Amino acid sequence: MGPTMRAVAYTGLDGPNDFQLIDEPVPTPAKGEVLIRVSRVGVNAADKILLDTGFNLFTGQPSAQISGSVIPGGEVVGVREDTGQRVVALCGAGGYAEWVAVSAARVYPVPDHVDDTDALTLMASGLTAWFLYEAAHVAPGESVVITGAAGALGSIAVQLGVCRGAGRVIALASTPKKRQFAQDLGAHAVTDSSAERLAGRLVEANDGAPVDVVFDMVGGKVFEEARAALAPFGRLVVFGTASGDSPTLETVSLAFGSHSVTGVWLPNFVDAGLAGPALDKLFELHGRGEVRTQEGPLFDLEHAREAQDALADRNTFGKVQIDVTTR
Ligand SMILES: NC(=O)c1ccc[n+]([C@@H]2O[C@H](COP(=O)([O-])OP(=O)(O)OC[C@H]3O[C@@H](n4cnc5c(N)ncnc54)[C@H](OP(=O)(O)O)[C@@H]3O)[C@@H](O)[C@H]2O)c1
Structure with missing residues (x-):
């Protein structure tokens, strides 16, 4: 068996109560995909809607919004060094994981002046x-x-x-x-x-x-x-x-x-190829201080359920995120 990673799987019909932290194989990117070492995951109300409607039972894992680094070449076996370009990406699902394979068309480079947390908020x-x-x-x-x-x-x-x-x-x-x-x-x-x-x-x-x-x-x-x-x-x-x-x-x-x-x-806008130029503009506005991001609550993978609960409680300011780099 190849390298494994931690991921949150959805194992039942009771929303985030059925989140389970599991070990599973690091994904192998298909043609046209890149492998991303995830740093931050965006927690979104849509995850909950998809959970409630049973959609995530088909995908097995929630969330689509991630920031992290690309592994050059796409070869995963034995690769644990994070040396690639920092990026944000909108994956289809399965973002609550240490590694995610995403279509290269949905991955955007992040400039040095924007950290992973802000980059994720600006994208999502x-x-x-x-x-x-x-x-x-x-x-x-x-x-x-x-x-x-x-x-x-x-x-x-x-x-x-x-x-x-x-x-x-x-x-x-x-x-x-x-x-x-x-x-x-x-x-x-x-x-x-x-x-x-x-x-x-x-x-x-x-x-x-x-x-x-x-x-x-x-x-x-x-x-x-x-x-x-x-x-x-x-x-x-x-x-x-x-x-x-x-x-x-x-x-x-x-x-x-x-x-x-x-x-x-x-x-829809991402798949129509409209997101890249708009995101560059947002990074620029953020760099000039014209669009500020508010730091939101940060959870770890073990507490993905609490992260969803925080969103549902309606008391948060800023983007609720999961820091995937902590153990
Ligand atoms: N269409 C898309 O592509 C897309 C992409 C990303 C996000 N979204 C949606 O955009 C919305 C905002 O996302 P966000 O990341 O900004 O979330 P957020 O930071 O949690 O903000 C959501 C806001 O929604 C309000 N809210 C929460 N529950 C509510 C309820 N039951 N009734 C009325 N208002 C409620 C709250 O404001 P008040 O307490 O002040 O009312 C809260 O500040 C979510 O619904 C999300 O699904 C859509």
């Missing part, structure tokens, strides 16, 4: 935030509502709004501390996401005018209320459904405001 959260703006064609001067604005992704979306010249960045968050955080990052207005009459509050936060763009990761009532606050030609981009409530839409209602509702799923 920053890139998605970037493509929200692209999908909505946000023009300078337009108003943008950002849900989950104090989260890893939302906090970058707030800063990108400022960088890209949004007329008004309106941040939604559930606690005063989170709202203060979003304001410190440059949001022009903050609103309690759990407040009654949210549509009216969004219009108030936009100086009495309906809003141009909404980025929604919550669904349910927040989606309905935010949509009711849209101006003519308004765009709503869906990128998650944290409330677990995915609303149905009466399509004819879109016609009355000339509204668009669209979606963003990061792997």
Whole structure:
């Protein structure tokens, strides 16, 4: 048997409670893949959704977001020296492991001025935030509502709004501390996401005018209320459904405001070859201090379940990550 590694496998139907730390063979990269010595793993709400729907039973392992180093040549036997280029990658699944084989087309080099933790946040959260703006064609001067604005992704979306010249960045968050955080990052207005009459509050936060763009990761009532606050030609981009409530839409209602509702799923943008230039731009903005990352809670592989629980508890700031280098 060749070299083995530690990995988290998913062995049942009870979500992260069924995570199990196992030893398994280091993967052998197929043609077109590179082998990565993983340093950090991104913990994502989508992992939980995939666990809940049983998807990860087929892949056996959760998570898709990693940073680490590439092993030159792809030959694994006996290789334990980490001498390659530092990278971030979006793998299909199986990221909770010491080594991962990933399609070379989904691997991006990381410049020296960005550490592994920040690089992972900029890839997983920053890139998605970037493509929200692209999908909505946000023009300078337009108003943008950002849900989950104090989260890893939302906090970058707030800063990108400022960088890209949004007329008004309106941040939604559930606690005063989170709202203060979003304001410190440059949001022009903050609103309690759990407040009654949210549509009216969004219009108030936009100086009495309906809003141009909404980025929604919550669904349910927040989606309905935010949509009711849209101006003519308004765009709503869906990128998650944290409330677990995915609303149905009466399509004819879109016609009355000339509204668009669209979606963003990061792997689609990665596979279309759009991620590399956007990530370089994010690394540049980060280097200039225009897009800051907030360090989130860091767990080790043994505590992958606690990492998922931390995300579900809704009390985290910054990207929840797993440090795969500790034993
Ligand atoms: N579409 C894509 O390609 C893509 C890529 C990456 C991430 N995502 C999604 O983007 C979202 C944010 O990711 P993240 O890494 O920024 O996570 P995060 O740091 O945990 O932030 C998520 C935020 O969601 C809000 N939230 C959590 N549970 C909620 C609930 N039940 N109802 C309403 N709001 C809730 C919380 O804000 P409040 O407490 O202030 O409401 C929290 O700050 C997730 O839903 C994730 O699945 C999508």
